Amino acid sequence: MDWLTTVDHKKIGILYFAAGGFFFIVGGIEALLIRLQLMFPMGANGESWFLTGQTYNEIMTMHGTTMIFLAAMPLIFGLMNAVVPLQIGARDVAFPFLNSLGFWTFFFGGVLLNISWFTGTVPDIGWTAYAPLSGSEFSGTGSDYYAIGLQIAGIGTLVGGINFLVTIINMRAPGMTFMRMPLFTWTVFITSGIILFAFPALAVGLIYITFDRLFDANFFVTATGGNAVLWEHIFWIFGHPEVYILILPAFGAISEILPTFARKRLFGYSSMVFATALIGFLSFMVWAHHMFTVGMGDIANALFGVATMLIAIPTGIKVFNWLFTIWGGKIQFTTAMLYATSFIPTFVMGGVTGVMLAIPPADFQFHDSYFVVAHFHYVIVGGIVLSLLAAVYYWWPKMFGRMLNETLGKWSFWLFFSGFHLTFFIQHFLGLWGMPRRVFTYLPNQGWDTANFVSTIGAFFMAAGVIVILLNVIISIKGPKAPADPWDGRTLEWSIASPSPEYNFKQLPLVRGLDAFWLEKMDGKKEMTPAEPLGPIHMPSASILPFFMSLGLFIAGFGFMYRGYEFDSAFINNLFGNNIIAICGLAITLVCMFLRSVYDDHGYHIEVEELQKEG
Amino acid sequence: MNRWHLWKRIIPLLMVFSLLLTGCSLVGQGSNPIDPKASVAEEQYGLILLSIGIMILVVIVVFALYFYAIVRYRRKPGDDSIPKQVEGSHKLEIIWTVIPMILLLILAVPSVALTFSQDEDYSDDPEVIQVKATGHQFWWEFEYSDLGIYTAQDLVLPVNQRVQFELTSSDVIHSFWIPAMGGKMDTNPGMTNLLYLDTPAEPEVLLGKCAEFCGESHALMDFKVKVVSQEEYDTWVANMQAPAAVVEADVKSGEELFKQNCMSCHAIDAGTPGLGPNLKGFADREVVAGYLEMTDGNIFEWIKKPEEFKGKTVEMPAIPLDDNQFNDIVQYLKTLKLE
Ligand code: HEM
Ligand SMILES: [Cu+2]
Numbered sequence: 001m002d003w004l005t006t007v008d009h010k011k012i013g014i015l016y017f018a019a020g021g022f023f024f025i026v027g028g029i030e031a032l033l034i035r036l037q038l039m040f041p042m043g044a045n046g047e048s049w050f051l052t053g054q055t056y057n058e059i060m061t062m063h064g065t066t067m068i069f070l071a072a073m074p075l076i077f078g079l080m081n082a083v084v085p086l087q088i089g090a091r092d093v094a095f096p097f098l099n100s101l102g103f104w105t106f107f108f109g110g111v112l113l114n115i116s117w118f119t120g121t122v123p124d125i126g127w128t129a130y131a132p133l134s135g136s137e138f139s140g141t142g143s144d145y146y147a148i149g150l151q152i153a154g155i156g157t158l159v160g161g162i163n164f165l166v167t168i169i170n171m172r173a174p175g176m177t178f179m180r181m182p183l184f185t186w187t188v189f190i191t192s193g194i195i196l197f198a199f200p201a202l203a204v205g206l207i208y209i210t211f212d213r214l215f216d217a218n219f220f221v222t223a224t225g226g227n228a229v230l231w232e233h234i235f236w237i238f239g240h241p242e243v244y245i246l247i248l249p250a251f252g253a254i255s256e257i258l259p260t261f262a263r264k265r266l267f268g269y270s271s272m273v274f275a276t277a278l279i280g281f282l283s284f285m286v287w288a289h290h291m292f293t294v295g296m297g298d299i300a301n302a303l304f305g306v307a308t309m310l311i312a313i314p315t316g317i318k319v320f321n322w323l324f325t326i327w328g329g330k331i332q333f334t335t336a337m338l339y340a341t342s343f344i345p346t347f348v349m350g351g352v353t354g355v356m357l358a359i360p361p362a363d364f365q366f367h368d369s370y371f372v373v374a375h376f377h378y379v380i381v382g383g384i385v386l387s388l389l390a391a392v393y394y395w396w397p398k399m400f401g402r403m404l405n406e407t408l409g410k411w412s413f414w415l416f417f418s419g420f421h422l423t424f425f426i427q428h429f430l431g432l433w434g435m436p437r438r439v440f441t442y443l444p445n446q447g448w449d450t451a452n453f454v455s456t457i458g459a460f461f462m463a464a465g466v467i468v469i470l471l472n473v474i475i476s477i478k479g480p481k482a483p484a485d486p487w488d489g490r491t492l493e494w495s496i497a498s499p500s501p502e503y504n505f506k507q508l509p510l511v512r513g514l515d516a517f518w519l520e521k522m523d524g525k526k527e528m529t530p531a532e533p534l535g536p537i538h539m540p541s542a543s544i545l546p547f548f549m550s551l552g553l554f555i556a557g558f559g560f561m562y563r564g565y566e567f568d569s570a571f572i573n574n575l576f577g578n579n580i581i582a583i584c585g586l587a588i589t590l591v592c593m594f595l596r597s598v599y600d601d602h603g604y605h606i607e608v609e610e611l612q613k614e615g
Numbered sequence: 616m617n618r619w620h621l622w623k624r625i626i627p628l629l630m631v632f633s634l635l636l637t638g639c640s641l642v643g644q645g646s647n648p649i650d651p652k653a654s655v656a657e658e659q660y661g662l663i664l665l666s667i668g669i670m671i672l673v674v675i676v677v678f679a680l681y682f683y684a685i686v687r688y689r690r691k692p693g694d695d696s697i698p699k700q701v702e703g704s705h706k707l708e709i710i711w712t713v714i715p716m717i718l719l720l721i722l723a724v725p726s727v728a729l730t731f732s733q734d735e736d737y738s739d740d741p742e743v744i745q746v747k748a749t750g751h752q753f754w755w756e757f758e759y760s761d762l763g764i765y766t767a768q769d770l771v772l773p774v775n776q777r778v779q780f781e782l783t784s785s786d787v788i789h790s791f792w793i794p795a796m797g798g799k800m801d802t803n804p805g806m807t808n809l810l811y812l813d814t815p816a817e818p819e820v821l822l823g824k825c826a827e828f829c830g831e832s833h834a835l836m837d838f839k840v841k842v843v844s845q846e847e848y849d850t851w852v853a854n855m856q857a858p859a860a861v862v863e864a865d866v867k868s869g870e871e872l873f874k875q876n877c878m879s880c881h882a883i884d885a886g887t888p889g890l891g892p893n894l895k896g897f898a899d900r901e902v903v904a905g906y907l908e909m910t911d912g913n914i915f916e917w918i919k920k921p922e923e924f925k926g927k928t929v930e931m932p933a934i935p936l937d938d939n940q941f942n943d944i945v946q947y948l949k950t951l952k953l954e
Pocket of ligand 2: 750753788789790825826827828829833836
């Protein structure tokens with residue numbers, strides 16, 4: 001019950017981790033099924049050896065959608081919640097209630113999407129859901145699950161982004177100027193800015209497609225004057241920034257972990273900040289590089305191609321700064337550091353293929369081939385997942401107060417890392433040899449059989465790596481207790497106990513420079529100098545309303561989805577057909593909103609005596 | 616103990632390395648972008664090679680710095696000293712901003728040039744063959760606009776010719792791709808896209824594909840490009856334009872059944888498109904339904920239950936006949952030869 005009502009950012013962070021981790025495993029199982037199907041080519045009489053085309057397309061769609069929206073995003077949000085307020089020396093986020101609402105909408109959106117597995121109408125349109133394939137003429141209820149599930153989950157992301165913008169602007173500890181902010185916080189700040197502009201585009205697109213499907217509007221229906229390519233523009237105006245929403249915090253985590261374990265400050269801090277901001281800006285200027293083959297014409301293709309190549313420059317600055325951070329350092333290879341250092345070459349390999357894809361005439365050959373599948377897994381798995389795993393090993397002690405086992409950690413690393421390259425490196429070649437993506441089977445003897453076989457073997461290595469990680473997490477429940485500062489850290493979160501107390505900082509710390517805690521330690525101090533006298537701490541009260549508000553949306557989603565559906569029972573038909581379910585769902589949400597506005601809750605205080613008792 | 620540690624590092628490296636090697640020895644035998652057979656694909660291949668070259672250079676530099684750093688700057692056991700805290704270096708940072716800029720410039724100039732030159736429109740050029748290709752779930756229709764010929768699945772072209780394609784779709788978005796001849800272009804419903812490609816210098820059969828996810832049987836939406844000598848092409852055109860021949864007595868029943876059950880969608884003269892693939896010259900085709908070997912058994916199975924091959928979203932309905940009747944239709948279809 002505590003978990004359903006919590007508004008504590010650290011607990012919400014753990015909730016994000018649990019849900020995101022769960023969906024990551026679901027998406028991973030889907031990935032294994034995909035690879036298993038592609039292990040062998042089509043049989044002599046055209047038969048598929050394992051999955052039908054329909055099932056494959058469903059699994060492929062759910063894999064992509066799940067990994068992006070329900071695994072990578074929430075894991076990033078989990079990190080943001082667990083780390084950012086501590087790094088800036090704040091007691092909480094700006095809007096704790098909204099924070100909880102954000103989690104629950106994401107969670108119910110994700111559940112809604114996955115319920116499709118049990119109703120038998122799974123989205124089968126790819127995670128990009130191109131119109132008119134996703135319209136009512138060419139696809140079934142699965143597309144409604146996609147549109148409505150993501151709509152609900154998207155609310156959570158938008159709300160979360162706004163929350164972190166305000167938190168970082170308003171709640172930094174005394175003395176922490178913008179240019180003294182740890183780089184992870186910087187990247188979260190820029191990412192939140194991107195969310196603010198990108199997610200509304202997705203919301204609008206999903207509303208259009210829902211209206212097309214449910215109410216016979218014709219935004220994307222060409223037969224009645226709509227425009228199918230419009231969806232592609234809307235989707236990628238959201239979709240391209242989305243990948244930067246994911247990768248920037250990953251960059252941030254790497255920028256924290258490398259200095260800690262190399263015992264050096266980050267090389268070129270200010271250029272890192274500048275590069276991050278520049279990438280954030282450019283991410284909105286290049287969406288059409290996903291659409292070179294749409295027929296936009298030479299001028300648009302040339303412009304978007306060159307603009308895309310430009311992103312390589314700030315990204316390159318980052319890579320070299322990281323290299324020179326460890327250069328001359330004293331590197332200690334903990335598991336976190338193994339993941340973080342392996343990120344560098346892997347991400348660079350993903351980055352250079354990105355530049356190759358930015359060449360329009362070459363992309364005419366690469367587009368929608370396995371070259372693209374290889375590229376985006378190098379950046380998403382090699383970039384985001386490797387750095388997420390680094391971050392998990394790094395901040396785990398702070399979040400849970402327990403250490404993860406280092407030996408298991410190294411096993412997991414080597415399994416996952418070698419499996420990753422085994423799976424995806426060869427897919428570059430598959431692409432160059434002409435294998436299109438999103439195919440459920442392929443004709444034999446095109447030179448693809450061995451490569452596909454190898455790729456599948458690699459996927460099982462990765463799965464083994466993930467199993468070892470899970471094992472490690474389970475063992476850590478009884479593992480050794482974590483000290484406050486296990487890694488000799490540099491930033492504020494390491495100056496308080498692990499796990500941190502609910503109010504984070506008994507007294508707000510005084511920040512005297514970049515790497516605030518490190519500076520104090522170098523001056524021979526053990527703790528931060530407080531910026532205020534000990535006083536009562538104001539805390540927000542827990543609330544169940546966010547849970548019910550999201551539940552209401554979830555129910556309403558179902559109501560809308562099945563309003564035109566024929567059920568066996570006349571009673572149920574009535575409920576859905578007359579929108580009674582939908583209206584009930586919305587009513588629950590509205591009532592909760594009403595309660596929230598009329599009922600003044602000022603929270604409570606933790607008094608000084610209590611704080612002193614805890615030591 | 617130490618030895619074991621070493622192996623833990625080397626084994627994965629070996630794995631990656633052996634992968635590289637297999638990569639090189641496995642060069643695909645299909646119709647593919649890095650085995651270009653005609654000029655458009657060759658130009659694109661040139662750019663691909665240039666970019667791979669530059670990228671390998673970048674990767675080598677980064678890897679060299681990286682491996683040097685992680686080997687050279689490991690913390691020795693018991694070493695608790697604190698390294699110098701370097702803030703940064705403007706000189707270095709300028710270097711690694713400027714060098715990538717130069718590399719990108721080297722890449723961007725030919726890219727932009729080719730982007731423009733490959734976007735030429737030859738629709739009004741009488742020397743150039745005009746073909747209208749239309750994507751359907753899950754087959755391809757080709758109309759030779761100047762010749763009044765409709766055909767499907769097999770695209771016949773003469774050697775050494777420029778072809779201007781006009782691309783569109785009748786349902787969802789597909790993408791028209793002949794990897795060995797050049798890059799792809801989407802076919803969007805309600806719009807037309809232009810794409811020109813050149814044909815190879817020698818006769819050969821190339822594989823074409825649909826490259827945009829278009830539904831249940833997207834993977835099976837292949838077609839064949841038959842590149843033939845100019846004389847063969849001319850004969851083919853003449854034969855396609857000739858009216859359908861009268862069939863022999865022993866396939867009369869098959870013809871009857873075809874007329875009753877199939878004609879509503881499939882035309883057998885090349886002058887009209889038909890709702891489904893035009894079947895003129897069907898027996899000369901390389902494959903059934905775009906991907907199945909051309910055998911009696913496969914034709915039989917396909918017309919009996921198309922949904923078992925291309926799924927429930929395929930636009931060809933199952934036809935309520937018995938096996939003998941299907942057999943008669945197969946016999947009839949096999950007479951649909953040119954000349
Ligand atoms: C064990 C690890 C993984 C394996 C073996 C794997 C495998 C695959 C394969 C083979 C495809 C191509 C499907 C096709 O084109 O037919 C695919 C698509 C995709 N994957 Fe993964 N994947 C893995 C992990 C991930 C992760 C961690 C993410 C993101 C965080 C991810 C994101 C995607 C996306 C967005 C797509 C595109 C789906 C679409 O085209 O609609 N994958 N994956
Ligand atoms: Cu298609």
